[in-house]
Amino acid sequence: MNTQTAQTAQTAQEQQEQEQQAQQTVQEVNFDGLIGPTHHYGGLASGNLASSRNALSRSSPKQAALQGLEKMRTLLNMGYPQGFMPPQMRPDLSVLRRLGFSGSDHQLLNRAAKEAPALLSMVYSASSMWAANAATVTPSADSNDGRVHFTPANLLTTAHRAIEHEQTFVTLNAMFPDKERFAVHPALPAIHRFADEGAANHTRLSADYQSPGVGLFVYGRDTNTDLAALTFPARQSREACEAIARQHGLRHAVFLQQSRHAINAGAFHNDVVAVGNGPLMFFHEQAYEDKARDRAFGELNQWLPLQSLCVPASKVSLSDAISSYLFNSQLLAAMNADGSADMNNMCLIAPSECADNQAVKTYLNELLTDHSQPIRQVQFVDVRQSMSNGGGPACLRLRVILTARERAAVNPAFMLSDEKINSLQDWVKRHYRDELVPADLADPALFDESRNALDELTQMLGLGSFYGFQQA
Template sequence: MTAYEVNFDGLIGPNHNYSGLAFGNLASSRNARNTSSPRQAALQGLEKMRTLHHLGYRQGFLLPQLRPDVATLRRLGFSGGDRSIINKAARQAPQLLSMIYSASSMWAANAATVTPSADSADGRLHFTPANLVTTSHRAIEHPQTQRCLETVFADPDKFAVHQALPSQNRFADEGAANHTRLSAGYGERGVGLFVYGRDNRTNLSSLHFPARQTLEASEAVARQHGISERAVFLQQSAEAINAGAFHNDVVAVGNGTVLFFHEQAFEAQSQADAFADLSERLPLQPVCVPRDQVSLEDAISSYLFNSQLLADADGNLERMRLIAPTECRDNPAVNAYLAQLAEDNSQPIGDVEFVDVRQSMSNGGGPACLRLRVVLTEEELAAVNPAFMLDDTRIDQLQAWVNDYYRDELDPSELKDPDFLNECYTAYDALTQVLGIGSYYDFQHA
């Protein structure tokens, strides 16, 4: 069966700001309260999408979430019209504004976990929105994520969009940032590799930062998607978490039969067991980056493993490329390693493309954070809402929309201004008109 891996990137919204809310995300903390550029951020994201489109890949996008999320403030006891609520929150609880204006939903890798129809028990493509309960600003995302996925993947005969797991610490789920689908071909049955940070035996006192994904959450998603017998579970190392690898996709990325990872990414015994299991199911090709060539610190600061690992544009998994952030080119150790990697014919990664997503990187997410990978058959691809598939014309339209409605600069202190709420709403309303999708956002129904 012919199938394709399609990247659906998060379209960065007009609220892109640096509030530094994600404890354990070192880039986010380092740039907290700095002035951001929403326009530059969105244009950089769109140019990355255009780069993949021009390389021959199928490329889609997901809508920005409604920000500010005034509905959350209403649930927290504020009442009145939207502008009035922003004014009240600015006076009474200004710290809540950064939560309800958070830009974090732009990182579509956290939107959901995805299982292709070739793997699932019922032959449908499955999505489970991530509950993201570890951080308050992300925990509010999953209802809007579910709505977006149901809009893009609307055919219930082909797509199953589940509710998020219960919003409990026991089932903390961070989506595809901790999941990799491995297979010998996109249309062939594959294996779901679920990486978790903690289970009921984890010594939490050994962790300086939160272990955001639990084993029980990963097991629950595998059950939902009907792949429990095709799932492998692997524990992230405490060393990696403590170094700032808040998600597995900061220290590892996989595609096809290739797993590209840092030497210190996983707990040793868990890695040995998981790799043995994987090797029985498919011709696993581990590509381990040695710590003496690229330190864990350099890997995390450059986001080497938050590169997109892609098959050749024709789907050939024996020829692969990395879409890496320019920070990898600028880091001498990482750049030297990538040059060596591209010349190593013992593995299929032979090409590296650098992309500038510095606005996203400064907020703690790289090229891989910005996209949700979805394997689609030709029939399923035809059933995707065409408003969300990209070509040059659509990208041009979105770039023109960004230039018309986004600020050049945004300081987090400006979130208290109710006029900024109006700016965001006006931009979202114009976006739905560009896409021709009618009244999508809540305020459009008021």
């Protein structure tokens, strides 16, 4: 064999090895909720302090959607695979019809506006934008059958969100159509004891993305919880967590109860007081009861080298943590040149409110000088329209761990590129209103605008008759 032939053979072998390595690469993919054209502040969520504080104030659907798309672009430009979930059709007139309203679509809206404006706000809610509540996800490395599992959250604690899961089921099946690689389950029964709020109360922890991990399920109540001691609803039940772990065939699951103090302070989901990724758990000192936390973290340490980063209340009060949404940041592992995750080099994608809060800002500055922990960078993003309704950067995304083959099986219509983000921004600018107040929901033109916008969106994405009104 001559020198040139040998070099060619070596190059071919190297390329083959690189391709095999790429196929084995496991990455985090975030699917953000695209904020819909009826984004408004209805104050519909009990226990969500920002939602209550801004109830009935003026919103900007256009600004909200553009802010969300820019956050998606931020991650895309950092090299992370980024997808999205389309808005659900709002208003959901089928709910009003089931509640006894009748007539044409416009007649239905007019009657609801006069007789039950709170119901009108409910069926117009754009809350499906918070994709962290869309479902609970188990990666294929953690499930008995080697598939990625999804269970839409029933969200039954709040009426405006309880109407989402049927469309979420349809959306997830459209996004993840390969039944050999993905399993999309129906939501749990809409029964109080199985109340489920999705990934906002679930954290997948692992040594790295390739290794089998542990599902950490956080719940607000079990059969022993004194509900009378709670100021706000404990939205997630332990029985729901256990049911999802069974449904997904999860190999390792740990269950941890959120502290009553955190719930009463306004931490309606665990992702308001904690965030985790890889082996790192970043949480507030008062997120959990001490004994429960020690027991759960002890279990986690049996399966992975857990790194716990506890933020003391003496540095960041629970009130500051909740108002700034420090823990509703996205915790991202940096990517190596081969696409694998570097768990020793992490970044927080934090809401700009964290930079505005002096205690939180001081803490983050100190954190970046502490190299005993892996967070090396903080990047602030402006999602103020979402924050004003009680959802930060982490609320807006559903995180899914996927192998290269699984990523290739995702419906490409729901994956983003810089060009597609530009197209979606142009679409938003054409169809969304600059301002919206709850009284505007009575305007039949808003109904027509929303349908027209979503009809065009499905044409842009090649989704066909995706929404119920298109099928009718």
